[in-house]
Amino acid sequence: MSSTHPPTLPAPADERDADAARVPDSVEVDAALVDNVLATLRGLQWPSLITAVVFSALLWRQRGGPWPLIWGAIAMAAELAWMALLRFHARQVMQGSAAERAHFGRRLRWPWALYGALWGCSVLIFAGSQGASAALMVSWLILVCIGALSIAALAPHRPSLMAYINSFAGALVVSYAVVLALLPQVAWINGLMLVLLLVYWFALVHIGRTQHEVFLRAMTLQHRNALLIDSLQARSADLEQALDARRRFLAVATHDIRQPVHALRLYADMLQQDPDQVDDLAPRIVKSSAAVNSLFDNLFDLALLDWGRLHPVPQPVCLHELLTDMEVQARPAMHDKGLRLRLRTSRALQCARVTTDRVMMQRILGNLVANAIRYTDQGGVLLALRGTLSAPRLEVWDTGAGIAPHEQAQVFQEFFKSGQHTGTQDGFGLGLTVVQQLARQTGCSVSVRSQLGRGSVFRIALPPASVHSGCAPG
Template sequence: MKQETPPAAGTPAEAEWVEAELVRGMLRTQRATQWASLVLIPVLVAVLWADARHGPLIAWGVLALAVAGARFGMLRHYVRAVRTRPAVEQVTYFRRWRLIWPLSGLVWGVATALYFDRASLADQYICWLILAGVAMFSVNSLSMQLRSMRGYLTALAATALAVVLWRLGVERQLQGPSYHWWLLVLLLLFWQVLHVAGQRLHQTHRRNFELQFRNNQLIESLTRQTQAALDAVEIKNRFLASAAHDIRQPVHALGFYADWLGSEPELVHELAPKIVESTKAVNRLFDSLFDLARLDSGKIKLTIEPVDVPRLLHELELQYRPLCEAKGLAFRVRTLPGTVLSDPILLQRIVGNLISNAIKYTQKGGVLVAARRHAGGLAIEIWDTGVGIAPVHQREVFREFYKVPSHAGTEDGFGLGLYIVGRLTQILGHPLSLASRPGQGTMFRLVLRPTDPRAATERAVASVARMLPERPEAAGAA
């Protein structure tokens, strides 16, 4: 069994899946963060109500609520319409709204102008704590998307620093108290610490999703290998069941004739041909079953090369003319010069099975094997004057173990010949058609289209896959 390995790290499929999971993970946490922001906005307004001018404070509160509402709307639309869409669409939707997070950071940074060096120290302390909490919330909730987190922190910190520097450099002319400068340093340090923490948290999230993706691939690979082992057992069971299906009758006949010969040895001349026929039946069955086993196991080997059609038909004539004449039937061959790209052994097996089938079901008249021009190429036709096949059975005769009811000759058949022919013609890409009239005969036409080696190999694999029982998960995926 060929060992399957999960995809190498960094494949496009992995990158796409991980990116989509990072988007999903971030947007899942945003709803709780949004409710926290909605609570903190009125808290900040209430803390500064006695210290700040009401006009700017109310304006800031309205702006903050508007941005928070826009984020709520975006998240609501994501949950309702985008969350179940393919990964690419989710990532595209997120990128369309990515600037809303830096805008939120900008709004919270602007709040610094309402309280820094304007409110009481106690109120300023509370407001700085709120700002620090909002920044830390952003690291936790936005770290799955590094660019969004950096944009949020940069907008918030840069705006707060700009307010502080304006107040110290322009309004106070560098004459403010010393703790203002320490506050400036702390802002810079806090900003950098949050950046580093967010980057490390992002790397942790990304590694976790990459490991999850590879674990899923490994599980799928192991599942496929396990199923391949079960399929191999199924193929073996099919082979054993096929062997037991029809071998019973000729083996029982052999035992019966052997017992009869033992009790009445004078009947040797009468019983010997019947023993020979039963032995041949067993051999034919095993030949068919081994062909079937090779088909069902995918062990059939293709050798695609130019095949000389006249030579092929001549070899088949040498093989089947004696059988035909032994039944008192005429055997005629009509050929045309030409070659076809195919597998010579499988093609001979196909045409040979069709000729054998024609001889078996023909009691008078004869069999004609002819090569004729067809749509710019060659076709091989096998005509007989046998029992024919009713229209209701013409599709069924290619089924495994199917025998036409009430047909003379089917009692010693196994229902595998045309089934194997149908499988082989499909693999080689040679269309096979059937025309028949009950009581008048049958014609099989094999169109010798050139066989593409790669396509033939793919059809052989697909032929094996169709023989295996369909699993519910496979049907659901389809």
């Protein structure tokens, strides 16, 4: 006998790839760039604080008075605020999604703009002081270094980089112009320095953009390589599981198929020895050969679907005639088991026709009806056409054993058989897989509702756009 739960195939890697792709690549990359910037800044927290202290001391030495101390206090408060923000990012934001981390990075533009303006405006402290030109030269050189270092730290995240550079260099240019305006005399070298400062601003923007593009390409490539590796690993795992499932299925099918084949050989030997038993043996031969044919038909359909070689051929099909034909085909099997077969068609759909593949629809209904008969010992089977032209559906009801709630989501998987049914007489676990794949080919959807001990109902929802009214024969 076959195992209670034959091997089931894993969900395709494409489905997992689709779930991963719900977050766009640009968001993932942007989040990674934000993380990169803030990780770099975490290593520069104390050097930045020390620089602010040293620079404010230099300002106080050159100018004296309260303004250097006020600027230094504001700068140190800003550095401490950045420390707190970086700690918040590391402890909470980093645990969030890519979209949340990217949004956090975009919100940092204003803090970066204020921080850059704070450093750029430091030149104003020298306004009106003795020897201001020499002091401005020293502060300018220091600030040039600070601006250049900012590119290395902020280049990965363009919004932060541009906000800082433009506010820093813009404040620097304006502050330097104000200082020059307050000088009693302006030498030509001071005007040249202002021009050089404008060139410096342009250079910062150009170099920053170039560095950002380098970081962006590198991070995008790294992200896509990671996705590719994950996808390859997932597909490899799926392939291994699929091959393992196929191997186990072949072992199960080989064992189970021996029963009807062995029975056919036994019946043939009995007929050869005693031809008078033909009336008794003929139904058994038909039943055994039908089991083998059903397996081969399902395997052939699955192979064609997997290879993409089975395509629907749309044509007008009368739904009522489709059910009537199925009733005629199923009546002998129902009679053999002593079951009742009923047909119900909604009045609104008596003349409904659907543009679909007739053979595929017959195969779908045939597998569902065969399953209903196989698992029903008392009562009967109902074929129904219900709904409206805008929402038609075919239904197959039975009063059989039913399906456990935890198994209903698995019945369409390849090789799955309920724990209550084992052996070849209960099928090979392929019929419903074929039903679902053929339904997808024809644009239909299949659902199941079942209750243990009371039976099941399978519903085929037809695409409304393909249904129309008309009684002309197809």
